[in-house]
Amino acid sequence: MKNTIKNIIKPYQDEKGSLIPILQAVQEKTGFISEDAVSAIALELKMSEHEIYGVATFYTQFRYTKPGDHMVKVCLGTACHVRGGEQLLDRTETILNIKPGQTTPDSAFSLERVACMGCCALAPVIVVDNKIYPNVTVPKVEKIISKKE
Amino acid sequence: MLTIDGKEVDFKEGATVLEVATDNGIYIPTLCTHSGLLPFGACRLCLIKIENMRGFPPACTTPAAEEMKIITNDPELNSLRKNVLELILSEHPHSCIICDKKELCSYYHISPTKSGHVTGCAFCPNKDRCELKQVAEYLGIKEIRFPFTYKNLPLEREDPFFDRDYNLCILCGRCVRVCQEIRGIGAISFTKRGHDTKIGTAFGKSHLDGGCQFCGACVDACPTGALSARGSKWHGVPDKETTTTCALCSVGCSLKLETKWDRVMAAHPDTEGPANQGQACVRGRFSIPALVNGANRLKYPLIRRNGRLVPATWDEAAELAAVKLGKYLPGETAFLTSPFLTNEAAYLLQKFARVCLVTNNIDTASFFSVPVIESQMKCSGMGAGTGTIENIAKSGWIIVIGDDLLASHPVLTVNVNQARKQGATVSLIGSERDINSRMFDTCVSVEPSGYFPLLSGILKTIVEKGGFDKNFVTGKCDDFDKLKSSLKKIDIKTVAGTCGISQSLIKKLATTIVSSGRGSILYGPKILECDDPAQIISLLFNILLLAGSPAGLVPLSDGANSQGVADMGALPNFLPGYQHVTDKDSLTVFENAWSAKLPEKPGLSYPEILNGAAEGSIKALYVTGGEIPQETSLERLDFLVAHGIYPSPLFETADIVFPAAAFTEEDGTITSLERRVQPLQAGAKPVGMSMPDWKIICKIAEKMNVKGFEFSSASEVFDEICKVNPLISGHGIWDLKLKDKFTLTPVKKTARSKKSMLYEKPFWHYRGVDLTEKVSDLKILRKKMNIEHRTSNIEC
Ligand code: SF4
Ligand code: SF4
Ligand code: SF4
Ligand code: SF4
Ligand code: FES
Ligand code: FES
Numbered sequence: 016m017k018n019t020i021k022n023i024i025k026p027y028q029d030e031k032g033s034l035i036p037i038l039q040a041v042q043e044k045t046g047f048i049s050e051d052a053v054s055a056i057a058l059e060l061k062m063s064e065h066e067i068y069g070v071a072t073f074y075t076q077f078r079y080t081k082p083g084d085h086m087v088k089v090c091l092g093t094a095c096h097v098r099g100g101e102q103l104l105d106r107t108e109t110i111l112n113i114k115p116g117q118t119t120p121d122s123a124f125s126l127e128r129v130a131c132m133g134c135c136a137l138a139p140v141i142v143v144d145n146k147i148y149p150n151v152t153v154p155k156v157e158k159i160i161s162k163k164e
Numbered sequence: 165m166l167t168i169d170g171k172e173v174d175f176k177e178g179a180t181v182l183e184v185a186t187d188n189g190i191y192i193p194t195l196c197t198h199s200g201l202l203p204f205g206a207c208r209l210c211l212i213k214i215e216n217m218r219g220f221p222p223a224c225t226t227p228a229a230e231e232m233k234i235i236t237n238d239p240e241l242n243s244l245r246k247n248v249l250e251l252i253l254s255e256h257p258h259s260c261i262i263c264d265k266k267e268l269c270s271y272y273h274i275s276p277t278k279s280g281h282v283t284g285c286a287f288c289p290n291k292d293r294c295e296l297k298q299v300a301e302y303l304g305i306k307e308i309r310f311p312f313t314y315k316n317l318p319l320e321r322e323d324p325f326f327d328r329d330y331n332l333c334i335l336c337g338r339c340v341r342v343c344q345e346i347r348g349i350g351a352i353s354f355t356k357r358g359h360d361t362k363i364g365t366a367f368g369k370s371h372l373d374g375g376c377q378f379c380g381a382c383v384d385a386c387p388t389g390a391l392s393a394r395g396s397k398w399h400g401v402p403d404k405e406t407t408t409t410c411a412l413c414s415v416g417c418s419l420k421l422e423t424k425w426d427r428v429m430a431a432h433p434d435t436e437g438p439a440n441q442g443q444a445c446v447r448g449r450f451s452i453p454a455l456v457n458g459a460n461r462l463k464y465p466l467i468r469r470n471g472r473l474v475p476a477t478w479d480e481a482a483e484l485a486a487v488k489l490g491k492y493l494p495g496e497t498a499f500l501t502s503p504f505l506t507n508e509a510a511y512l513l514q515k516f517a518r519v520c521l522v523t524n525n526i527d528t529a530s531f532f533s534v535p536v537i538e539s540q541m542k543c544s545g546m547g548a549g550t551g552t553i554e555n556i557a558k559s560g561w562i563i564v565i566g567d568d569l570l571a572s573h574p575v576l577t578v579n580v581n582q583a584r585k586q587g588a589t590v591s592l593i594g595s596e597r598d599i600n601s602r603m604f605d606t607c608v609s610v611e612p613s614g615y616f617p618l619l620s621g622i623l624k625t626i627v628e629k630g631g632f633d634k635n636f637v638t639g640k641c642d643d644f645d646k647l648k649s650s651l652k653k654i655d656i657k658t659v660a661g662t663c664g665i666s667q668s669l670i671k672k673l674a675t676t677i678v679s680s681g682r683g684s685i686l687y688g689p690k691i692l693e694c695d696d697p698a699q700i701i702s703l704l705f706n707i708l709l710l711a712g713s714p715a716g717l718v719p720l721s722d723g724a725n726s727q728g729v730a731d732m733g734a735l736p737n738f739l740p741g742y743q744h745v746t747d748k749d750s751l752t753v754f755e756n757a758w759s760a761k762l763p764e765k766p767g768l769s770y771p772e773i774l775n776g777a778a779e780g781s782i783k784a785l786y787v788t789g790g791e792i793p794q795e796t797s798l799e800r801l802d803f804l805v806a807h808g809i810y811p812s813p814l815f816e817t818a819d820i821v822f823p824a825a826a827f828t829e830e831d832g833t834i835t836s837l838e839r840r841v842q843p844l845q846a847g848a849k850p851v852g853m854s855m856p857d858w859k860i861i862c863k864i865a866e867k868m869n870v871k872g873f874e875f876s877s878a879s880e881v882f883d884e885i886c887k888v889n890p891l892i893s894g895h896g897i898w899d900l901k902l903k904d905k906f907t908l909t910p911v912k913k914t915a916r917s918k919k920s921m922l923y924e925k926p927f928w929h930y931r932g933v934d935l936t937e938k939v940s941d942l943k944i945l946r947k948k949m950n951i952e953h954r955t956s957n958i959e960c
Binding site: 050053057058061062063064065066067068069072073075079 | 344349350351352353354355356357364365366367374375601602605
């Protein structure tokens with residue numbers, strides 16, 4: 016990890032305020048921000064890992080667990096929200112037994128909540144691995160997920 | 165000139181409105197401001213009005229300007245502040261704050277009621293010093309007009325030393341900032357955002373795993389009960405507060421001891437402390453009560469009878485000591501001084517040795533052994549370093565060599581950090597730990613055997629590349645040419661190879677030194693593991709001279725009073741004030757002052773004394789601390805006297821044991837690594853029948869019928885010290901009077917003296933008592949920090 020991070024950081028070295036781009040690059044390369052990655056960035060930038068984590072968690076774009084094989088995104092944008100997105104998320108959490116931002120222990124699924132996928136006409140929507148499922152109802156959630164198992 | 169509440173006042177350039185107000189005795193409520201921290205502007209409590217400025221700027225972040233017209237208090241501001249505070253309190257348990265029976269209640273709830281969850285001030289460990297509560301009282305909060313949310317966060321109690329209840333946290337950020345800005349650690353941070361914002365660590369790690377040093381600075385900075393010291397949180401208001409000096413390391417932090425039921429229950433750093441300015445470390449802040457209140461403290465004198473140590477009265481024990489000690493020839497007795505003794509005790513011990521037993525066989529189990537002292541004398545003219553803590557903070561470059569600074573002298577890292585924030589380059593030569601990589605700009609991992617080649621390499625690079633302080637060197641230093649030619653043989657490539665580092669790193673270190681102005685070098689006990697420690701000190705001083713900073717040499721002495729004990733002449737070859745025993749004039753002065761005939765030959769050094777004891781040439785040994793190598797064989801001794809605060813392995817052979825008072829139980833002075841003489845003040849009475857060491861010595865002298873030991877208080881002893889020791893004239897840093905002309909020392913490799921002796925002692929100890937044995941949380945921390953016992957080496 017130390018070396019991967021070194022390489023990622025190299026282009027940003029000596030640039031002030033480069034922490035965010037570095038974090039973005041790390042997430043792009045490795046899929047998430049791991050504990051090891053934060054420690055390695057801390058060593059390189061001579062910062063404390065806690066400060067880095069604090070900055071990272073201020074933004075919603077970063078995730079801290081290894082993404083699972085399938086990414087389940089439940090939309091909670093305005094349109095989806097008023098049409099029952101919350102219940103869909105609830106149901107999904109129960110089925111997978113994880114919270115948004117987490118990955119199931121078998122690494123099969125990751126769960127995320129998103130704000131508007133740009134297809135409000137189809138609300139409420141769930142997106143699994145970039146496939147959009149329109150007009151989802153609570154009973155349907157189980158089917159969508161079990162298809163992937 | 166500006167106007168504040170109708171009053172015209174002057175102000176300092178760069179001051180904030182808040183500072184101007186405070187300077188002029190005007191109170192503006194604040195919560196996120198804290199002394200020493202940069203303005204933050206988070207709590208919005210300090211809102212004010214400024215003419216021709218829109219809105220309500222916060223006083224703490226608004227710079228004062230000429231002609232400003234400021235209003236700090238009017239009904240509008242007051243109601244605004246009330247609003248702000250009500251908002252803050254809507255997320256903070258406030259039942260007690262708005263309770264209309266609270267006056268009555270405080271009569272019954274004198275001390276806080278121990279409870280799991282804090283639901284109001286009556287149940288809060290912070291209630292007697294709570295800033296939030298004080299501000300609420302000042303603003304007269306009677307109701308909270310917003311719905312209450314209890315965050316319902318789990319209590320965090322798994323870490324050592326302090327508890328965290330973030331349900332009480334108002335997110336003022338003082339803890340985060342003190343840890344980052346002042347301590348340079350950054351063990352905590354704001355995490356998440358919006359409603360989920362919480363002070364926390366990366367990935368929710370424990371503090372222990374996250375590199376927290378448990379210095380307690382965050383606990384002291386917190387304006388609420390969110391952070392509380394576990395050991396003392398339920399004690400309520402102390403009966404008494406005493407300002408004293410921490411005697412657990414040589415930084416010399418001022419502490420306020422809190423006493424309850426005649427026991428020291430807690431200690432806080434003193435914001436006025438000249439050495440620490442409100443900072444302390446895990447030892448001073450959290451470890452003192454457990455250290456001094458242990459159940460098995462020695463409470464009465466013990467004498468050996470029929471092979472067993474049995475309790476005795478002071479008279480019996482002192483009488484026995486006097487009779488026995490009087491039997492031996494001067495060459496057969498010896499004294500070992502603990503570097504934790506007060507100046508008064510050390511002074512009287514050497515006086516006792518010299519006057520009553522006519523021997524110079526007295527030495528200290530300290531980093532400040534004779535070779536170190538002598539080579540410091542070559543540099544500074546006295547057996548002391550030349551630097552001060554204030555100088556460290558002002559340095560342009562700093563080198564720390566031969567100690568694990570963050571663990572050994574934690575509060576010094578505050579000054580190092582301060583220098584670093586102002587642009588200083590800080591290098592560490594010695595062991596590497598992850599956390600060091602963010603405290604230091606450069607970490608050079610080199611074993612002590614590599615110090616000599618590395619330092620010679622740096623010197624050579626400096627001398628050859630030039631760029632050093634030519635004016636200073638030509639004007640103030642002799643023997644530059646000798647130094648230069650002695651460096652000819654040094655080959656940088658070989659040096660790099662021996663040390664296992666790159667040539668460019670050596671160059672980098674050299675460049676930093678010559679290009680960053682005045683510097684400081686902090687050197688610690690690991691240099692004793694080098695072949696020739698004295699030579700290392702000379703090399704370090706050479707480097708400082710080339711950088712034109714003669715006042716930058718700081719010894720990281722291991723004992724809290726290593727400096728003072730040496731100043732007091734508890735050494736085999738020096739009388740008080742570093743006057744050599746072979747110097748006839750000095751000797752006469754002391755013979756007159758003490759009305760006694762004094763020994764003229766230098767005595768035995770620490771290793772020689774121990775060898776003598778093992779071989780049988782030393783028959784009687786007087787030991788004042790437990791800092792004795794465990795391997796030492798004391799069986800052949802005829803007579804062993806020991807002072808101690810706890811039972812120690814020494815007692816297996818001791819014939820008399822005197823129970824000594826701990827530093828929290830006695831008055832006196834100790835001298836820090838910057839030569840600062842500071843007062844100790846008793847926070848509690850000595851435990852049981854124990855006594856301050858100086859009194860014990862006086863008692864024995866009295867039984868021997870020797871005059872000159874009739875003191876009734878430590879301050880009387882100090883008065884005598886000031887009279888006979890030209891260095892000491894009172895409290896404060898004693899004046900070194902640096903020489904006008906310095907000598908650069910040629911670099912010469914020498915072999916290790918055969919008479920040196922390696923020994924091991926606990927890393928954190930007080931008179932040989934391992935702190936981690938008495939303070940269980942400290943043991944956890946030591947394991948985590950991977951701190952091993954210190955190996956030390958003493959040379960004759
Ligand atoms: S932190 Fe202060 S205001 Fe809050 S409950 Fe404790 S004493 Fe009361
Ligand atoms: S105890 Fe010291 S190191 Fe630990 S979080 Fe608090 S301020 Fe930081
Ligand atoms: S824990 Fe205390 S110091 Fe830290 S942010 Fe909360 S209230 Fe402020
Ligand atoms: S740094 Fe030294 S003097 Fe200061 S509190 Fe810690 S142990 Fe005591
Ligand atoms: S709100 Fe869900 S797609 Fe727009
Ligand atoms: S004290 Fe000014 S905003 Fe907190």
